[in-house]
Amino acid sequence: MGMERYAGRVALVTGASSGIGAAVAQALLRRGLTVVGLARRVDRVKALELKDAPGTLHAVEGDVSSEESVLAAFKWIRENLSGVDILVNNAGLGNDSDLTSGKTEDWKRILDVNVLGLSICTREAVQDMLRRGVDDGFIIHIGSVLGHVPPGSSISAMYSASKHAVKTLLEGLRKDLVARKSNIRVGEISPGAVKTEIIKTNFKILPPNFFDTIPSMEPEDIAEAAVYMLSQHPRVQVQDIIIYPTCSE
Template identity: 75%
Template sequence: MGIEKYEGRVALVTGASAGIGAAIVQALLKHGLTVVGMARRVEKVKAIELALKDAPGKLYAVAGDVSDEASILAAFKWVKDNLGGVDILINNAGVFPITSLTDGKTEDWKRILDVNVLGLSICTREAVQDMLGRGVDDGFIIHINSVAGHTLQLTDGKAMYAASKHAVKVLLEGLRKDLVSKGSKIRVGVRDIIVLPTGTPF
């Protein structure tokens, strides 16, 4: 049995306004899940809702910036207060500016790490604590990662991005060990994508 067994359950997708995140939202809605689409551009998530108004699932557009802990906590609180909590987390939000290690801007490096590493970790912590607190033992968490986390691409300016994605891989393994040590059956996984030289995820 696949995703169908989660019909009616709550899935939170970060970076839900476009690209891979929007596609994930649409797929989950078509399988009857209750989906929280979290994004800074919340109006784009609402547009998905209008386009798929006949889908069996229900979409809620929630404003949230993964680089801002207070924003993340507010989004999870909204889900808890209005939908009962999160059963599935898809950590999709990510940024990939081209930035050199020898003359790049600190603000670009910080944004990469804030979104790709810290934001992902905060979202994961909040989802796990919510699931454990409610006794949810069949939830799951998926990190949308990149092949750059396994091997550095030749394109200049991608080293900091690749470092952030390697961190995601390590964090996933650490999360798996943490959950096993707690006796939890919450599942975790990763889906690697390719980022083209133009900076477009594929």
């Protein structure tokens, strides 16, 4: 039993318009899942469709920092696809705001997306699974190696703190599900440097070619980790996959 058990099932991938989210969405499409890609840039999600893949893609416009937007997305999924069986909490962002002069709205944006948005999506997905009697669902958080180590500098501290929160929230979720005697599994993938748009769009202090100066991975590498996690026997829960680029310090 591998990914075959999820063929035709519904996977919601947040932040699916680029980077890791786009790679995860396409990896699941190739394995026959019905994928709902949630993002603000819905046209970019539509462009992920693979004509030779057995899965089906649905692009849904949404912003995980808005509870109203998230609830609307889950409502659409219930009405059109029955419900969510797999949730990949990929949406995330950071910025250059340090801890002594940063703007409150910049800090809030990080926490709204990386922590609260993730938590709202998780709550709605789990409640949906429980309501439908889905006992083999899966919640995957895309974290970061920065959630396992002290921040390297002040400008990364709030982002790093949000990823530490993701790790803590995952363990809390696991214990919640154990208490409910539910077989819904959870896991976190914690990557190091991955070539995505995050530097160009979020961390302006770093040069645009930053990923060319350090060992780094491709989004598809992280997508394969998600597939590995999902492919394990139902008796196996992979709690965290920490992935560094080869030769990374």
